[in-house]
Amino acid sequence: MSEAEAKSTRESTDYLKTIHALMSVSSSHLEIEKTGDVGAKLDEASAERDCLNSMMLEPKNPAFWNAFALVYIMNGDYDAAEDAIERSLEIDTGVACTWRIWGDLFLGLGRSGEAERAYRMSLELKPWSTYTIHQLAVLYMRRGAFPEAVELISRLLLMIPDNQEIWDSLTHCINNSP
Numbered sequence: 001m002s003e004a005e006a007k008s009t010r011e012s013t014d015y016l017k018t019i020h021a022l023m024s025v026s027s028s029h030l031e032i033e034k035t036g037d038v039g040a041k042l043d044e045a046s047a048e049r050d051c052l053n054s055m056m057l058e059p060k061n062p063a064f065w066n067a068f069a070l071v072y073i074m075n076g077d078y079d080a081a082e083d084a085i086e087r088s089l090e091i092d093t094g095v096a097c098t099w100r101i102w103g104d105l106f107l108g109l110g111r112s113g114e115a116e117r118a119y120r121m122s123l124e125l126k127p128w129s130t131y132t133i134h135q136l137a138v139l140y141m142r143r144g145a146f147p148e149a150v151e152l153i154s155r156l157l158l159m160i161p162d163n164q165e166i167w168d169s170l171t172h173c174i175n176n177s178p
Contacts, residue, residue, distance in 0.1 A: 062097075063095075066095070068081075068084040069085045069088065073101075081105050096126035096132075099122035100118070103132070112142065115135075116136065123136065133156045134166075137153050137156065141173060149173045153169050153170045
């Protein structure tokens with residue numbers, strides 16, 4: 001796991017713990033004590049809610065936005081998914097998963113040139129991702145770049161040598177190479 005991904009995971013965990021803590025504040029905390037200042041207690045509870053709302057609206061965590069992007073993609077809301085990925089990239093461009101999701105989004109939209117670029121970025125950050133290597137190899141094969149696909153598929157076979165589909169892809173690429 002890269003340092004950026006580890007940091008993102010730690011931030012996600014801290015974020016979820018904070019939300020849980022704020023959401024599970026006992027009602028006795030929010031009750032107004034008969035001897036206390038009513039206005040001060042209400043302001044404190046209001047400030048906690050405002051803090052929680054602002055954290056939920058704009059967290060500084062790529063994993064948060066990546067999760068939203070995946071949900072939006074699953075629901076077919078590609079514009080919202082694109083916005084979520086852009087927010088994730090504004091926070092940190094060094095998370096391989098963000099670029100992989102970006103590639104999946106572009107692939108789903110039929111924008112294979114942009115998908116290829118996103119997958120290449122993901123591989124630069126996480127060169128052992130079998131999913132990303134496979135996706136990029138498929139894109140290379142679609143555009144007829146068989147020598148590049150052979151290179152990626154060979155790399156993939158070093159990691160998962162027992163996959164017949166990958167061997168078939170290698171055979172296809174070799175047979176269609178100039």
